[in-house]
Amino acid sequence: MMDGTTTPTTRTGMTVREAVFDLLRGLGMTTVFGNPGSTELPFLDRWPSDFRYVLGLQEASVMGMADGYARATGRCAFVNLHSAAGVGHALGNLFTSYRNGAPLVITAGQQTRALLPNLPFLGASDAAQFPKPYVKFSIEPARAADVPAAIAQAHRIAMQRPYGPCFVSIPSDDWAAPCQPVVPRAWFPDTAPDPAALAEAARLLSAARRPVLVVGSDVDAEGCGPALVALAERVGAPVWTSPFSSRLSFPEDHPLFAGHLHAAPQQVSETLIGHDLVLVIGAPVFTFHVAGECALFRSGIPIIQMTTDAEAASSAPAGMAVLGALRHGIPALAALLPGAARALPSPRPRPAPPAAAAPLSAAYALHRLHRAMPRDAVLVEEAPSHRPAMHAQMPIREWGGFFTMASGGLGYGLPAAVGVALGSPGRRVACLIGDGSFMYSPQALWTAVQERLPLAVIVMNNAGYGAMRSFSRVLQVRDAPGIDLPGIDFVSLARGMGCPARAVETPEALEAALAGAMSADGPYLVEVAVDGAIATLYDEKT
DSSP: OOSOSSOOOOOSSEEHHHHHHHHHHHHTOOEEEEOOOGGGHHHHTTOOTTOEEEEOSSHHHHHHHHHHHHHHHSSOEEEEEOHHHHHHHHHHHHHHHHHHTOOEEEEEEEOOTTTGGGOOTTOOTTGGGTTTTSSSEEEOOSSGGGHHHHHHHHHHHHTSSSOOEEEEEEEGGGGGSEEOOOOOOOOOOOOOOOHHHHHHHHHHHHHOSSEEEEEOTHHHHTTOHHHHHHHHHHHTOOEEEOTTOSBOOSOTTSTTEEEEOOSOHHHHHHHHTTSSEEEEESSOSOOOSSOOOOGGGGSOOOEEEEESOHHHHHHOSSSEEEESOHHHHHHHHHHHSOOOOOOOOOOOOOOOOOOOOSSBOHHHHHHHHHHHSOTTOEEEEEOGGGHHHHHHHOOOOSTTOEEOOSSOOSSOHHHHHHHHHHTSTTSOEEEEEEHHHHTTSTTHHHHHHHHTOOEEEEEEEOSBOHHHHHHHHHTTOOSOSSOBOTTOOHHHHHHHTTOOEEEEOSHHHHHHHHHHHHHOSSOEEEEEEBTTHHHHHHHHHO
C-alpha cells in the first residue's frame, strides 16, 4: 500500500499545525478520535471543515472507538488524547490495541516546553516512556519543527506489519512554531516470504497424510480469507481457529471448519497430536491461558508457522517459521502444492435450536440474535462467559464480520462497536456484551447516539462477572468478593444518554426487541435477563 491518498499542499512559512493537517490530508486521516483538554486546544483551534472530530467522553472509549475504526477499515486511525492523565485513562485499551494489531497514530498534549523543567501542572514526566511497551514507536520530538515528521514516521511504523499503535507527545506551544511541510512518501511495507521457506513448507505438506490447519485473526486482517479457503481445500485438511482469535479466522459453516481451540495446553495437544503436520497461519503457536504440559511440542510432529510477526515466530516453542505477508505467502504456498486427493468432509452438525423458555437461557438468546441479524451485519463481542454459547449458536460466515479483543481486557467491546460502525457505513453492527463489560465504557453509547449509528447493543445480564464465577469453580475458590453486580438498570443508563432501550425476560419480548434493534434508525439497547437475572435485580430495587 502507499502512505498517501492525496497530495498535500506544499508551501514554505507554515506552522506545525498547518503542516500536520496537510500531512493528515495526504495520508487520508481526516477522522480524529479525541477527548479534548487544555493542552490540545492549540491543535483544535479553528477546526478545519474537511476534518471529522469524533468525541468520546473518556479516553478509554476514545481508544476503543479508534481501534474498531482502524480494524474495520484496514487504515490507520488518528487519536488525540489529553496529556498524562488522558493517556493513563487510555492505557487499558491501548494494551488491547497493541494485542489486536490495530494501526493507530496516538498524539497527546503536553505542557509548553518552557514549563517542562519545573514539573508543571498537567505536565507528563518522560511522556514517551509512559505508554511503553505497548506501542511500536514512541517519541516527544526534540524540536517543535520535528512534530510533522514524527507523525509521518509514526504512521509508517503503525502500518508496517504486524500493525500496531504508535505515540507522539506534542507540547502545546509546538503547534504555532514554524516548520517545513512533510510530504507522504510512497510506502510498500509488505514483504513476501522467503521462497526457500515456502518450498520447504510445501515439501512437508505434500508428504503429510493427516495435516491440520490452525488459523488466526491475521488472515482476516490482511484480507486474504478467500485465499486461505482455497489453500485449505487444496490441502484437504480440517481447520481449527486458534485460541483467542479476535476476528473471523475461517468461515464457520465451511465443511473443513473443525471448531475453536481452547487456550489450554492439554486440550490443544489432545486435539492436534493425532495429525502428522500442523500448519499455523496468522496466529501464535499457541496462546494459552492456563498452565500445563503441551505434549505436541515434544512429539516431533512438524509445526509450520506462517506469520508477519517476527516476535511471535521467535517465541514459538517448536516448529519452523515462514515469515512474511500472508497475502503473498498463502497463494504462493498453494501454487506449490499438488491438488488434494482427500474428499471434503460433511459440515459439522449444528446443535439443535434451544428451547424457548422463561427464564431465558443464554443459548436461546444468542440463537435468536443470530436469526435476527442481517447476513452482512458485523458482530462485536465482549461477553466472555457466553463465548461457548456464541460459538455454538452464532456461526460467523462473512469476512470482516466479527471482532473481539485479543488482550482479554474488558472495556473494549462497546467503544470498538462504535468505531466499527463508523468504519462500516451501510452495515448493521451488533455489540454482544456482558453486564460487567458494559460498565467499563458505558459512555461510548453517547457517541453512538450523537453519530446516529446503526448499532444494536445486546447486554447479557447475568448480574455479575460470569467468567469469574466459572474460574472460581475451576480453581475451587469459594466466597470470593467482587463478583456479583446487583442493582444496575441498563435501560435507564441507555435512555439517560438518549438511546432507546428495552429490558426483556420472555421469548416473545426478546423477539420483538431484537427486531426493533435491527431496524432502528440509530442505536438501540436490549437488556436480556439471563436465567432471571433482571427479575431478581428489579425485585431488589423495589
